[in-house]
Amino acid sequence: MSVAHLILVGMMGSGKTTVGRLLAEDLGREFIDADSALQHKLGRPIPQLFKLFGEEAFRQHETAYLRSLPEGDAVISTGGGVVMRPENWRELRRLGQTVFLDVDPQTIISRLAVSRRKRPLLETENWEEKFMQIWNDRRDLYLQADFHVVAETDEFYEVAQLIRQAVGL
16 A cells, blocks of 8 residues: 555545545545644634634645645545645655645536635625636646546546556555
């Protein structure tokens, strides 16, 4: 078995956390949800962190968190914006192999229609337009991942299996 972390990147609402948990369980690895770990470390929910300190401060904490992670073989789910900073890509590459979990934007919009209040970047009246702007801004960055897995199903276990196949596990 590989000694490198397997790191999921992709848009908010793409299923990184759910798929990551299933994948980690299937592989017998630890699962790390970077957003949850950051919330725990900073003592506040991410939306509150955005409101109090702004996105840039949050991104700095996100980078510091990545730098603090040791090498290992966990499955790590990252926040959707982790790809925005070049220094994060250096840390992700140091930690292991990255997988872009690519989900159709309209599928994600349907998922987010229920939970968007938890998404600080979408707290706007025209949230669907804002989502598409973010998607367009980030897509090429996600494509820098070592592996690209297109998830055309909401069956998260099947998506986890697609990732296993893509990375050869």
